[in-house]
Amino acid sequence: MNSLPVIDQASDDACCAPASAPALGAEEAKQKALVFKALADPNRLRLLSIVKAESSGESCVCDLTDPLDLGQPTVSHHLKILVDAGLLHREKRGTWAYYSLVPGALDDVAGLLATL
Amino acid sequence: MNSLPVIDQASDDACCAPASAPALGAEEAKQKALVFKALADPNRLRLLSIVKAESSGESCVCDLTDPLDLGQPTVSHHLKILVDAGLLHREKRGTWAYYSLVPGALDDVAGLLATL
Incomplete structure (x- = not known):
């Protein structure tokens, strides 16, 4: 997949030189897409927004x-995806689990965009 | 959905004050999720990466x-999603369509994260 096929170069209507291999490799792209998948849901964005706005730093x-008008199993499902993506930290204390933003995680996602 | 139910406040094991309504409204979250959906695919990230790396500014x-080892219908499908999300600009010239990054679009996405 890293070698560039040349068969199209003889094409009559070739418009320009073939693009080089993408700066972003297949495996790296797969990894980066995971965090955007976690962000690609309105309820998960709202959960991040609530946790971020919490003055104590955790919810x-x-x-x-x-606030989301969702059942707890659904909310827990979304929270797990955010934890697995490295965006939220989960801490169990007594009956409840508490969620906080992983420091710098949202900045890191912004950094992914800058280095595409 | 904006009024806070109070039935849980009497719960024996209530851990803390209920969170306020999320800073991010349902409609706004839906809009913001769309651009992350566009980014939530390895092939689309690689397409952005190629277009971004192109010295002429367009591909x-x-x-x-x-470079992606994909058929043209698949690539066109992914490109359409990136155009619809406001990340790529498409210009048809003669036989071919040319794609360029929408100026500032990736910065705007980074901004979405900062203002969640």
Whole structure:
């Protein structure tokens, strides 16, 4: 996949030189796409927004269901995706799990865009 | 959806005050999620990467199929999603369509993250 096919170069209507291999490799692209998949859902964006706005720096899962008008299993599913993507940190204390933004994680995603 | 239910406040194991309504509204979140959906695919990230790296500032669709080892219909499908999301600009000239980054679009996405 890294070698450039040359068969099209003889084409009558070739418009220009073939593009070089993408700066972004297949594996790296797969990794980077994962974090955008985590962000590609309105409810997950809203969950991040709530956790980010929390003055204490963390939100209890018990407080995240009502504002979104979703059941707790659905909210937990979305939170797990955000944790797996490295955007949220989860800490279990007693009955509840508490979620906080992973420091610098959103900046890192912005950095991914700058270095595409 | 904007009023906070109070039935849970009497719960024995309530951990803390209910979170306020998310800073990010449902409609706004839906809009913001669209651009992340466009970015949530490895091939689309690689297409952006190629177009961005092109010294002329634009890439012909005819040059985007080989580096990704994909057929032209698939590449065109991905390019359409990137255009619809406001990330790429498409210009038809003669036989071919040429794609360029919408100026500032990736910075705008980074800005979305900063203002969640």
